[in-house]
Amino acid sequence: MEHTTEASRRNENAVMSRPDSKTSEITRARSFSALELPDDAIVVVDNALPEAWIDALPDPIVVEAGESLKRLASIEELAGQVLERRSTRPLTLVGVGGGSIGDAVGFLASILWRGVDLWHVPTTLLAMVDSAHGGKTAVNLGAAKNQLGTFYPADRVVLVEEALATLPLEHRRDGLAELVKGLWLGDADALELLEADGGVGELASAPFDDIRERMMELLERAIDVKLDIVDQDLYETKEIRTFLNFGHTVAHTLELHTGISHGQAVCWGMLSASFLSDFPRLRRHVYELLTPAQVISAFEDRERFCAGIKRDKKRIEGQLRSVLLDAPGEPYVTREVSADDWYEAFREAVEWFESTPALVERRVERAASLEISASKSEMNRALVIEHLRPGQTRIDGYSTADDVAWLRRCLAELKGAELKGAELKEAESQEADGPTTIFAGEGGTTFRFLSAVCAARPGETVVLAAPRLLERPHDALFDALRAAGATIEPVETDEGKGIRVRGWSTWPERFEISAELSSQYATALALLSTSGNGFELALSGDGSIASRPYFDMTLDLLRTAGVDVTEGDGSFQFAPTPTLDEPATLVAETDASSAAVWAFARLVGVEADVARSPQSGRQPDARAADIAAKLAKAHEEGVDSVDVDLAEAPDLAPVLTAVATQIDPQVNIVGAAHLRHKESDRIGDLAQALADVGIEIEPRDDGMTIPAGGQTPRARGLWPTYGDHRLAMAGLLMTAGGTPLLIENPMVVAKSYPTFWHDARRVGWVVGAL
Numbered sequence: 001m002e003h004t005t006e007a008s009r010r011n012e013n014a015v016m017s018r019p020d021s022k023t024s025e026i027t028r029a030r031s032f033s034a035l036e037l038p039d040d041a042i043v044v045v046d047n048a049l050p051e052a053w054i055d056a057l058p059d060p061i062v063v064e065a066g067e068s069l070k071r072l073a074s075i076e077e078l079a080g081q082v083l084e085r086r087s088t089r090p091l092t093l094v095g096v097g098g099g100s101i102g103d104a105v106g107f108l109a110s111i112l113w114r115g116v117d118l119w120h121v122p123t124t125l126l127a128m129v130d131s132a133h134g135g136k137t138a139v140n141l142g143a144a145k146n147q148l149g150t151f152y153p154a155d156r157v158v159l160v161e162e163a164l165a166t167l168p169l170e171h172r173r174d175g176l177a178e179l180v181k182g183l184w185l186g187d188a189d190a191l192e193l194l195e196a197d198g199g200v201g202e203l204a205s206a207p208f209d210d211i212r213e214r215m216m217e218l219l220e221r222a223i224d225v226k227l228d229i230v231d232q233d234l235y236e237t238k239e240i241r242t243f244l245n246f247g248h249t250v251a252h253t254l255e256l257h258t259g260i261s262h263g264q265a266v267c268w269g270m271l272s273a274s275f276l277s278d279f280p281r282l283r284r285h286v287y288e289l290l291t292p293a294q295v296i297s298a299f300e301d302r303e304r305f306c307a308g309i310k311r312d313k314k315r316i317e318g319q320l321r322s323v324l325l326d327a328p329g330e331p332y333v334t335r336e337v338s339a340d341d342w343y344e345a346f347r348e349a350v351e352w353f354e355s356t357p358a359l360v361e362r363r364v365e366r367a368a369s370l371e372i373s374a375s376k377s378e379m380n381r382a383l384v385i386e387h388l389r390p391g392q393t394r395i396d397g398y399s400t401a402d403d404v405a406w407l408r409r410c411l412a413e414l415k416g417a418e419l420k421g422a423e424l425k426e427a428e429s430q431e432a433d434g435p436t437t438i439f440a441g442e443g444g445t446t447f448r449f450l451s452a453v454c455a456a457r458p459g460e461t462v463v464l465a466a467p468r469l470l471e472r473p474h475d476a477l478f479d480a481l482r483a484a485g486a487t488i489e490p491v492e493t494d495e496g497k498g499i500r501v502r503g504w505s506t507w508p509e510r511f512e513i514s515a516e517l518s519s520q521y522a523t524a525l526a527l528l529s530t531s532g533n534g535f536e537l538a539l540s541g542d543g544s545i546a547s548r549p550y551f552d553m554t555l556d557l558l559r560t561a562g563v564d565v566t567e568g569d570g571s572f573q574f575a576p577t578p579t580l581d582e583p584a585t586l587v588a589e590t591d592a593s594s595a596a597v598w599a600f601a602r603l604v605g606v607e608a609d610v611a612r613s614p615q616s617g618r619q620p621d622a623r624a625a626d627i628a629a630k631l632a633k634a635h636e637e638g639v640d641s642v643d644v645d646l647a648e649a650p651d652l653a654p655v656l657t658a659v660a661t662q663i664d665p666q667v668n669i670v671g672a673a674h675l676r677h678k679e680s681d682r683i684g685d686l687a688q689a690l691a692d693v694g695i696e697i698e699p700r701d702d703g704m705t706i707p708a709g710g711q712t713p714r715a716r717g718l719w720p721t722y723g724d725h726r727l728a729m730a731g732l733l734m735t736a737g738g739t740p741l742l743i744e745n746p747m748v749v750a751k752s753y754p755t756f757w758h759d760a761r762r763v764g765w766v767v768g769a770l
């Protein structure tokens with residue numbers, strides 16, 4: 001099926017009135033097999049696309065997309081391949097793929113015989129809405145991006161719906177950022193359609209078939225905006241094409257310094273702009289596309305930020321030109337905004353994003369299969385092991401959780417390197433004698449593992465941490481490290497509070513630790529064995545280990561990393577193989593604690609499956625499915641009261657409690673006194689959160705009793721999260737019955753599950769900024 005848009009109709013007139021510019025014809029095709037190409041087409045396609053799509057194309061040239069394609073040498077090679085297939089006019093070059101394919105194929109089309117016909121078939125939403133239009137082609141010069149290029153608008157751009165239907169949601173969100181930008185720049189009337197039927201969040205999360213028509217219409221309207229702007233100023237000489245840079249001054253800086261995606265960066269740029277021009281409506285749109293990220297919240301380096309802004313490529317004679325809006329559809333270019341103004345606006349945007357309560361309401365019931373990143377517990381152990389056994393391990397797993405990001409960054413800093421985006425970049429050499437200062441963020445494992453790592457390294461390290469983390473108990477671990485020869489003292493610097501650690505001079509042969517309050521103390525010490533030094537770890541106190549399966553997880557990973565572990569009576573002996581012949585693979589499976597939210601949610605009618613659920617049974621929270629089954633059975637059989645012992649899986653308590661308030665049997669959570677020492681007091685604070693929305697439970701020393709019979713929260717009540725990611729997740733489940741709530745500081749979920757709110761939208765929730 002082909003569909004002709006406004007843009008192409010306008011084109012009929014455009015040819016006469018603007019002979020130097022050309023407006024591409026925009027058509028739609030349902031699928032790649034329905035794509036009708038001209039007889040003289042030579043197709044260049046990205047090899048990473050699904051085989052079925054490539055097979056549907058006539059004798060394509062299959063290339064590897066990306067920056068290497070955008071080298072002159074690659075263009076020359078590509079030209080040779082094209083000429084082998086067809087060496088005479090007419091010839092239509094067709095680029096099928098994302099931005100780099102469009103840039104390279106467009107460039108070649110513009111210079112081959114001084115210009116041949118060109119079609120773009122963009123396969124990402126980002127390319128469909130942005131790079132396929134406007135005629136800019138680009139090739140790199142060495143490492144410098146897009147230094148060579150031409151203006152060469154395509155004759156036709158085909159939007160293949162099938163490509164959108166299978167696009168990963170992360171990429172869909174990226175494209176939506178540019179789409180929202182387009183509508184705000186030039187189509188105020190479209191904003192109502194953008195907000196209809198679940199709004200931006202629904203466009204970002206629903207199965208494509210549910211949103212097909214709205215998405216395609218909005219896409220075409222955003223394309224129209226771009227074509228209109230380009231029509232007026234193809235060569236960017238009139239300060240009109242510059243409008244397209246809306247949100248991009250900040251975006252390019254953030255991409256460079258934090259490694260976040262272009263789409264996310266553009267969202268931050270527009271959000272920042274919304275504070276310079278005060279557009280709450282724009283804020284709400286962008287909110288639904290953003291994923292919280294530690295690299296953004298922690299980006300408080302004004303100097304680096306401003307230096308990036310000052311290098312903006314839209315400067316003229318060194319003057320920064322920024323795009324702002326007078327109203328939706330009314331952009332303007334200004335020289336009045338300084339780099340510092342942008343920094344202030346950016347920080348305001350971050351503050352607003354993190355602290356604005358989310359209005360959370362279950363809108364439709366929809367099944368979904370969710371992709372959850374790797375266990376932060378397994379990842380953090382693996383990262384420490386990799387740090388202590390450099391080059392001898394490989395991590396199989398990926399996590400975007402803040403806790404993991406903090407630890408990765410601290411370890412990189414300890415190695416004398418700094419994280420640049422997702423990649424490690426060599427830093428200037430560290431001061432040889434001054435202490436190294438690192439910031440451990442909010443994670444218990446991060447801080448405790450680092451304390452031990454620092455005690456085992458030479459010299460002094462200052463480990464700063466978030467205030468709530470410092471309030472949690474760490475003394476048992478510090479005492480054990482001190483007894484082994486390290487110095488640990490509290491410290492307060494200009495940058496915050498924490499500890500100063502001076503490492504021991506000789507390796508201890510023995511540690512004594514009381515792990516009654518937290519398994520993490522024992523884990524922190526045990527992990528040190530991967531440095532190649534063996535030792536004994538004796539348990540003091542009553543000899544028990546809180547959340548014991550987490551310690552078993554540690555032992556399992558240590559054995560994989562070549563440490564021989566023997567358990568005696570109340571003690572463990574660690575004997576590491578000095579070096580491994582073959583690198584060990586440390587597997588981090590899907591995070592069971594995140595998956596547990598959805599296992600419990602089934603009890604209140606939410607149908608979410610988790611893709612690749614953990615198989616090893618190493619993560620204690622994998623028990624959630626069994627507990628949920630036990631509760632479902634009790635409900636069916638009319639049992640009055642069920643005991644659930646969470647001694648070994650304390651992290652399940654908040655979400656389990658939220659669900660228990662909505663089902664029949666009375667639920668007694670027992671054996672979990674250590675709940676009080678988590679990110680929040682997960683007994684007292686949880687009971688208070690529930691009371692705040694009108695629900696009663698009985699807190700006890702070692703857990704709580706949730707009375708029988710469902711309770712309904714007060715509509716639009718404010719659910720506090722006490723800085724605890726798992727309380728925020730519990731808040732969502734409180735609304736499963738249909739009553740909306742306001743969740744305070746909702747972005748705390750980033751600690752373990754940054755895409756949590758996106759996933760909630762996928763199963764039918766609306767999550768919006770108040």
Ligand SMILES: O=C(O)C1=C[C@@H](OP(=O)(O)O)[C@@H](O)[C@H](O)C1
Nearest residue numbers: 377445518519520546547550651
């Ligand atoms: O070692 C770990 O990865 C963890 C151990 C547990 O803590 P405690 O041992 O302090 O109970 C758990 O609650 C925490 O979320 C992660």
